[in-house]
Amino acid sequence: MLKISVLVSGGGTNLQALINAQASGVLSSGRIVQVISSKDNAYALERARLANIPADVVSFKDCSDSDAFEAKILEKLNKAKPDVIVLAGFMHILSKSFLDKCSANIINVHPSLIPAFCGKGFYGLKVHDAVLKSGVKVTGATVHLVNEIPDGGEILAQKAVEILPNDTPETLQLRVMSEAEWVILPKAVEELCRKIDPKIFPKPVKYPGRGIITGMTESGRIMLAYFIMGRSKSSKARVFETSGDELIIKLVNPDKDLDSSLILYSPIRISGKNVIVTNGDQTDTIYEALESGGSFESALRTREYEPDSPHYTPRISAIINESGYKQSILKRAGKFFFEYEFTKGRGHLIHTYNHDVTPDKVLPSFTGEPREIKICDDMNSFADSLWDELGEDYRVALYVRFYSPDFASYSDKIFNTKSL
Numbered sequence: 001m002l003k004i005s006v007l008v009s010g011g012g013t014n015l016q017a018l019i020n021a022q023a024s025g026v027l028s029s030g031r032i033v034q035v036i037s038s039k040d041n042a043y044a045l046e047r048a049r050l051a052n053i054p055a056d057v058v059s060f061k062d063c064s065d066s067d068a069f070e071a072k073i074l075e076k077l078n079k080a081k082p083d084v085i086v087l088a089g090f091m092h093i094l095s096k097s098f099l100d101k102c103s104a105n106i107i108n109v110h111p112s113l114i115p116a117f118c119g120k121g122f123y124g125l126k127v128h129d130a131v132l133k134s135g136v137k138v139t140g141a142t143v144h145l146v147n148e149i150p151d152g153g154e155i156l157a158q159k160a161v162e163i164l165p166n167d168t169p170e171t172l173q174l175r176v177m178s179e180a181e182w183v184i185l186p187k188a189v190e191e192l193c194r195k196i197d198p199k200i201f202p203k204p205v206k207y208p209g210r211g212i213i214t215g216m217t218e219s220g221r222i223m224l225a226y227f228i229m230g231r232s233k234s235s236k237a238r239v240f241e242t243s244g245d246e247l248i249i250k251l252v253n254p255d256k257d258l259d260s261s262l263i264l265y266s267p268i269r270i271s272g273k274n275v276i277v278t279n280g281d282q283t284d285t286i287y288e289a290l291e292s293g294g295s296f297e298s299a300l301r302t303r304e305y306e307p308d309s310p311h312y313t314p315r316i317s318a319i320i321n322e323s324g325y326k327q328s329i330l331k332r333a334g335k336f337f338f339e340y341e342f343t344k345g346r347g348h349l350i351h352t353y354n355h356d357v358t359p360d361k362v363l364p365s366f367t368g369e370p371r372e373i374k375i376c377d378d379m380n381s382f383a384d385s386l387w388d389e390l391g392e393d394y395r396v397a398l399y400v401r402f403y404s405p406d407f408a409s410y411s412d413k414i415f416n417t418k419s420l
C-alpha cells in the first residue's frame with residue numbers, strides 16, 4: 001500500500017474528498033498518512049483530526065523566506081516518506097530545488113481547464129474571478145503532475161463545468177469543486193497509485209511456486225531475488241541460510257527417509273563474476289559448466305524439467321553479471337532462454353507455475369515470457385512488498401540481494417517462515 005501526504009492551506013474540501021474516497025474504496029491503492037498545512041488555522045486540520053490522520057503545521061508566515069518554509073516541509077515529509085504528495089488547495093508554488101530533493105510523485109488539483117487560467121498568480125477565487133471576467137462559457141478543473149513550471153506538469157485528468165449567467169466567483173468555485181475537483185482528484189490519485197505501485201504480481205497471488213527476479217534498481221544497483229513457496233509439510237519446513245556469498249536451503253526437522261533431492265539444493269552460487277540463481281540442482285550444473293569454460297545455455301541444455309509427476313515442475317534459472325542477465329525455463333513444452341540488457345528500475349520475474357492457479361490442482365507450468373517488473377531502490381521495501389504479496393498460506397522463504405552499482409558489495413535480506 002502506497003503512502004500519501006496531503007498538503008493544504010485552507011478549507012480542505014479536496015482533502016475531505018480524498019478521505020471520503022478512502023472510506024468508500026474509490027481510493028484503495030494508497031493511504032493518507034500525513035497532512036501538512038501551511039496555515040495554523042486551516043479547517044483542513046480539523047478534517048484531518050476527525051479522520052485520525054496525523055497533521056502538522058508548517059506556517060508560511062512564520063518562516064523567514066520560502067527556502068526556510070520548503071526546508072521545514074521537507075523535514076516533515078521525510079518523516080512520513082510518502083510515495084505520493086497531493087497538493088489539495090496548497091497555495092504555494094514549490095521551487096525546482098524542492099522538487100529535486102523530493103522523490104515522491106507530486107499531484108496538484110487546479111480549478112481551471114489548464115492551460116487556461118493557470119500559472120503564477122492564479123489560485124483559489126482569483127482563478128474563478130478571471131474566468132468570469134474573460135466571458136468564457138465553460139471552465140473546469142485539472143489534476144496534473146507537478147514539475148518546475150507552475151501548473152505545467154503532465155495533465156492526468158480534467159473535467160469541464162458550465163458557467164451559469166448569474167455566477168459569482170464563489171458560486172462558480174463551489175460548482176467547480178463539487179462537480180469536478182472532488183470527483184477527478186480521488187480517481188486520479190488512485191490511478192497514479194496503481195501505476196506506480198511496486199506490486200510484483202498483477203493479481204493477488206495464489207501459487208506461483210518458486211520464483212526468480214533479476215534486474216537493476218532505479219539508481220543502477222544490480223539485484224536478484226529468489227522465493228520458494230510450498231504445500232507439503234517437508235516443502236514448508238525449508239529455511240534459507242547464507243553460506244559466504246551463496247545461499248543454501250536447510251530443513252527444520254530433517255527426516256532421513258525423505259527424498260530431499262528436489263527440495264534441498266543451493267539456489268545461489270557464484271562463479272567468477274557470475275551469480276547463478278535457480279530452483280534446483282541445476283545451479284551446480286551451471287556452476288560446473290562455467291568453471292570449465294561452458295555456458296549457462298550449454299549447461300541447461302543437458303537438463304530438463306523435474307520428474308515430479310503429475311506437475312513436472314519447470315526448472316527455472318537465471319544468471320546475472322555486470323553486463324546483463326539471462327533467465328531460462330525448462331518445461332515439458334521445451335527449453336526457453338531469455339536474455340536482457342540492464343534498464344534502470346526494471347527487472348524480470350519468472351516463476352514455476354501460473355500464479356493464479358489454486359494449489360490443490362495439477363499445477364500448470366509458467367507460460368509466456370518473464371514478466372517485466374519495476375525495481376525500486378529501497379531493498380527493504382522491495383523485499384517487504386514481495387513477501388507480503390506472496391501471502392501467508394504458502395510462502396516459505398525469500399532472499400533478496402541488492403549489489404552496489406560497481407557489483408563489488410551487496411546488502412541482502414532473508415525471510416523465513418520457519419526457523420531452525
Ligand code: GAR
Pocket residue numbers: 008009010011012013014015044088089090091109110111122123124127173177181
Ligand atoms: C480548490 O479549488 C483548489 O483547486 C484550489 O484552491 C481550492 C482549495 O479548496 N487550488 C488552487 O488554486 C491551487 N493553484 P480546499 O482547501 O477546500 O480543497
